[in-house]
Amino acid sequence: MINVLPIATTMLAALLSIEPLHLDGYAALTPAFTLMATYYWTIYRPDLLSAPLLFLIGTIQDLLSGGLPGETAVTLLLARAILLPQRHYFVDRPFPFIWAGFTLLTGGAVLFSWALHSLLAAELLDLRGPVLRAVLTISAFPIASFLLGRSQRALIGAD
Amino acid sequence: MRISPARRAAIERMSLTLLVLISAVMIIIGKADQVAFQSLRNSLMDAAAPALEMLSRPPAALDAAAGRVRGFITVYRDNLRLAEENERLLGWQQVAMRLSAENAELRDLSKLVSEPAISFVTARVIADSGGAYARSVMVNAGRDNGVARGQAAMTGEGLVGRVAEVGSRAARILLITDLNSRVPVVVDGTRQRAILAGDNSARPSLRYVDAGGTMRIGDRIVTSGQGGVFPPGLPVGIVASVDTEGARVEPYATLSRVDYLRLVDYGLAEALPNPLSVAARGGKRAESGVGGPPTLRR
Numbered sequence: 488m489i490n491v492l493p494i495a496t497t498m499l500a501a502l503l504s505i506e507p508l509h510l511d512g513y514a515a516l517t518p519a520f521t522l523m524a525t526y527y528w529t530i531y532r533p534d535l536l537s538a539p540l541l542f543l544i545g546t547i548q549d550l551l552s553g554g555l556p557g558e559t560a561v562t563l564l565l566a567r568a569i570l571l572p573q574r575h576y577f578v579d580r581p582f583p584f585i586w587a588g589f590t591l592l593t594g595g596a597v598l599f600s601w602a603l604h605s606l607l608a609a610e611l612l613d614l615r616g617p618v619l620r621a622v623l624t625i626s627a628f629p630i631a632s633f634l635l636g637r638s639q640r641a642l643i644g645a646d
Numbered sequence: 647m648r649i650s651p652a653r654r655a656a657i658e659r660m661s662l663t664l665l666v667l668i669s670a671v672m673i674i675i676g677k678a679d680q681v682a683f684q685s686l687r688n689s690l691m692d693a694a695a696p697a698l699e700m701l702s703r704p705p706a707a708l709d710a711a712a713g714r715v716r717g718f719i720t721v722y723r724d725n726l727r728l729a730e731e732n733e734r735l736l737g738w739q740q741v742a743m744r745l746s747a748e749n750a751e752l753r754d755l756s757k758l759v760s761e762p763a764i765s766f767v768t769a770r771v772i773a774d775s776g777g778a779y780a781r782s783v784m785v786n787a788g789r790d791n792g793v794a795r796g797q798a799a800m801t802g803e804g805l806v807g808r809v810a811e812v813g814s815r816a817a818r819i820l821l822i823t824d825l826n827s828r829v830p831v832v833v834d835g836t837r838q839r840a841i842l843a844g845d846n847s848a849r850p851s852l853r854y855v856d857a858g859g860t861m862r863i864g865d866r867i868v869t870s871g872q873g874g875v876f877p878p879g880l881p882v883g884i885v886a887s888v889d890t891e892g893a894r895v896e897p898y899a900t901l902s903r904v905d906y907l908r909l910v911d912y913g914l915a916e917a918l919p920n921p922l923s924v925a926a927r928g929g930k931r932a933e934s935g936v937g938g939p940p941t942l943r944r
Contacts, residue, residue: 502701504777505784506702506705508705512903513903514777515781515846537661538661542665547690547694550686550691551784553810553811554779556675557672560669560672561670568662568666616778
């Protein structure tokens with residue numbers, strides 16, 4: 488029963504991503520919470536957050552946010568595809584190493600989404616907003632990682 | 647039954663590839679046909695509305711508390727400002743009452759058909775788009791509360807957007823800053839028409855300005871009523887910048903943080919073309935609806 492923790496936290500991250508915070512301009516810069524949860528669980532317990540679940544949660548987020556259906560799903564799935572073969576480099580490593588990995592992943596995800604939208608709009612879109620969003624996402628990761636780590640230790644333990 | 651690690655890796659690879667492909671197809675379909683996922687979106691919106699509403703309460707309460715603290719700090723200054731403003735507005739009230747009486751008299755004389763009754767629903771924002779490439783919000787009122795597609799979403803200051811999708815208890819509002827938003831507008835007091843086109847930036851641009859027309863910084867922009875989706879004369883914003891690429895409009899409403907919205911039914915919602923129409927499917931936005939503004943019908 489407690490093995491649903493990765494699903495529950497990733498779903499919660501998806502809902503947090505569309506949460507209105509009453510701050511000027513926050514909506515466009517909301518950190519990619521779902522990516523944080525996906526990164527964390529793919530490293531520590533990939534067995535508890537499978538690809539079909541990532542697809543489902545990503546699609547729900549896209550449909551609820553009014554965004555392009557499939558975009559978050561494909562981003563999360565690609566993140567898993569890239570991370571899964573490398574995960575043994577990250578398990579039991581000090582946090583700065585894990586954070587650096589997340590920085591690379593976020594950079595890639597933001598560039599991917601920018602390229603996708605530029606392609607669909609047939610023009611080069613402004614990159615400043617997405618870069619700021621990436622910075623916020625990377626800055627917020629330690630807090631997310633800490634919270635996920637505490638709940639994991641309390642409820643399920645390591646693989 | 648235990649599956650060997652090699653076999654498990656193969657299954658993982660296959661399912662990942664398949665799901666990425668499905669997502670890619672969804673992206674293409676979603677882009678080509680804006681209504682393909684509409685009913686799914688609406689049901690999901692209805693299902694998630696209670697959870698989103700609950701989640702959005704703590705930040706709303708925090709914001710309200712912060713507002714109260716700010717209010718205590720500025721109460722003296724605000725009081726002075728309001729007293730002065732009240733005096734000025736009392737003068738305007740006299741003017742408005744006189745104009746209103748005169749207007750009623752003239753309408754009576756010219757036998758003008760009365761405008762349809764206006765009704766509105768006030769709704770709270772329970773979710774936003776949370777991303778760089780779309781500008782929309784979800785509100786906690788839907789079909790059950792009388793919300794319909796095409797209704798205007800306003801704050802006290804001006805136009806915010808229009809109702810784009812309606813579930814039974816939640817609705818999505820497409821903001822005028824969204825890349826897909828197009829609103830026929832006019833410079834207030836002139837016949838200078840244009841289309842207000844969102845591009846995901848804070849200031850939408852004015853396109854298709856009448857030939858020979860000029861826009862000046864400070865011009866008041868209101869809806870023109872063309873297309874029949876919005877009534878004419880709703881305040882939108884002011885021209886904030888003019889350069890070689892055209893003019894940009896600063897909306898009156900603070901779009902980057904809307905808490906409560908008024909969804910106004912001007913009796914025109916039916917005029918919004920059905921999303922399944924050929925024009926919408928071809929990727930062209932249907933800007934001309936049926937009939938003109940109701941005030942012009944005699």
